[in-house]
Each structure stands twice: as structure tokens, then as C-alpha cells.
Amino acid sequence: DFGTGVALYLDDITVSFDGFRALNGLSLAVDVGELRCIIGPNGAGKTTMMDVITGKTRPDAGTASFGQNIDLLRLRESEIAAVGIGRKFQKPTVYEQLTVFENLELALAGDRRVRAALFARLSDAQQARIGEVLQLIHLLPQAARPAGLLSHGQKQWLEIGMLLMQDPKLLLLDEPVAGMTDEETERTAELFLSLEGRHSLVVVEHDMKFVDQLTQGRKKVTVLHEGSVLAEGLLSEVQANERVVEVYLGR
Numbered sequence: 381d382f383g384t385g386v387a388l389y390l391d392d393i394t395v396s397f398d399g400f401r402a403l404n405g406l407s408l409a410v411d412v413g414e415l416r417c418i419i420g421p422n423g424a425g426k427t428t429m430m431d432v433i434t435g436k437t438r439p440d441a442g443t444a445s446f447g448q449n450i451d452l453l454r455l456r457e458s459e460i461a462a463v464g465i466g467r468k469f470q471k472p473t474v475y476e477q478l479t480v481f482e483n484l485e486l487a488l489a490g491d492r493r494v495r496a497a498l499f500a501r502l503s504d505a506q507q508a509r510i511g512e513v514l515q516l517i518h519l520l521p522q523a524a525r526p527a528g529l530l531s532h533g534q535k536q537w538l539e540i541g542m543l544l545m546q547d548p549k550l551l552l553l554d555e556p557v558a559g560m561t562d563e564e565t566e567r568t569a570e571l572f573l574s575l576e577g578r579h580s581l582v583v584v585e586h587d588m589k590f591v592d593q594l595t596q597g598r599k600k601v602t603v604l605h606e607g608s609v610l611a612e613g614l615l616s617e618v619q620a621n622e623r624v625v626e627v628y629l630g631r
């Protein structure tokens with residue numbers, strides 16, 4: 381059951397690369413429907429954490445679970461996607477020659493063959509879901525345009541839409557507004573706020589203005605440093621935390 385409680389639970393995770401500890405006793409709990417921002421200086425371990433959650437990197441120690449009883453460390457990368465964890469990398473990877481609608485159609489088919497997916501008839505429910513996602517990602521007017529003609533920000537939204545076609549329980553987003561205009565950043569915050577509740581979201585982000593838009597002065601953020609949690613609390617609280625200020629200023 382995934383109704384309430386903890387969606388993602390990492391406990392005392394350690395990852396070493398040639399003796400260097402990229403993660404060093406990292407623990408994190410994200411609730412079902414929660415939107416959690418993760419901040420921290422370069423090298424803090426944010427990417428490694430995402431890699432552990434998605435099965436790309438195996439920790440040396442610790443536990444990682446999803447929902448009530450799924451042990452992530454026993455699953456392969458493909459199985460982790462199948463249990464409902466979607467990850468968006470920084471660089472968008474959409475099919476530039478295909479239309480926005482066709483990109484979503486392909487994503488609906490998951491890993492089925494491209495050609496088969498494009499020639500399959502969509503059910504009414506599938507058409508409706510694509511329409512719903514097009515609206516969420518602000519691309520309804522662009523549905524018939526080749527994805528290659530979209531702006532950078534629109535491509536990012538399309539890729540998020542592609543993830544949404546699989547209706548993931550947990551979305552992992554790595555610097556989703558990098559390279560976006562202020563207006564695109566604001567619309568992305570609106571999008572994420574509309575996903576919160578139905579999905580859990582973990583957002584790694586450097587843009588503090590965006591973090592502020594997402595947390596609205598009332599959501600917890602997590603600060604990573606040297607492979608573990610340095611501080612957790614409201615953005616205003618962690619920004620006033622002396623240790624956090626020190627690691628950001630490199631003192």
C-alpha cells in the first residue's frame with residue numbers, strides 16, 4: 381500500500397569510490413506526496429544519492445526502501461523504474477523529429493518498440509491522459525509541433541510529461557530549471573506544485589529563488605554536505621544556519 385507514510389527511506393548509506401566516501405552515512409525520509417528540495421555545494425553527493433535511489437550505484441552499506449516494503453537495494457535499475465520511480469536528468473532527451481504528442485505517446489508505451497507504439501491505436505483513456513499531461517506541462521498548443529522546434533524550457537517540460545505518462549509515485553529531478561528563463565522557471569514551479577500530493581518529488585536544485593517558489597516558506601529542505609545531511613528545515617532556517625553558510629562560502 382502506498383497511500384500514506386514514507387515514500388522513500390534512506391538509512392545510513394555509504395558509497396565509496398576508491399576509498400573516497402561520496403556518501404557517508406546519508407539518511408533521508410520523504411513522505412508520500414511530499415515535495416522535497418535537496419541543496420548543497422558541488423561534490424556534496426547529490427548525484428550519487430540519485431544514483432543510489434535509481435539502482436545505478438550500489439552502496440557499500442545502508443538501506444534504501446520505497447513505500448512500505450520495497451527494498452530498493454535488491455532491485456535492478458529497470459525494476460526500480462517499473463515500481464514507480466522516474467528520474468529526469470539535466471539534459472532533455474526528447475525525440476526531436478517526432479511531435480510533442482508522439483513523444484508522449486511513445487512514453488506511454490514505456491519500453492515497447494517505437495514503431496509499434498506509434499502505430500498502435502490509443503484507447504480513449506490513453507488519449508485523455510495525454511491531453512491531461514499536455515495541459516499540465518503547458519504544451520497543449522504545441523501538441524502537433526516537432527519537439528525539435530520547442531524552446532529549451534519547453535523540451536524540459538516535455539520530458540517531465542514523458543515521465544508522467546508512466547504515472548510514477550516518485551519523481552527525481554536534477555536541476556530542472558537550469559538554463560530556463562525567469563518566466564519558464566515560475567511556470568515550472570507551478571507545474572511541480574500541481575504534481576505534489578499525487579506524486580512525491582525529490583528536486584536537486586541550486587537556484588534558491590526556485591527553491592523558495594517550491595517551498596513557499598513552509599516546506600522542509602535538506603542540505604547535503606560531504607555525503608551526509610548537514611541541515612534540514614525551512615529554507616529561511618537553513619540559510620541562517622552558520623554551518624550551512626560556511627560550507628557555501630567555502631570557509
Ligand code: ADP
Pocket residue numbers: 397400401402420421422423424425426427428429
Ligand atoms: P554533487 O552532485 O552534489 O555535486 P556528486 O554526487 O556528483 O556530488 O559527487 C560527490 C563526490 O563523489 C565528489 O567529490 C565526486 O568527485 C565524487 N564522485 C562521484 N562519482 C564518482 C566516481 N564515479 N568515481 C570517483 N569519484 C566520484
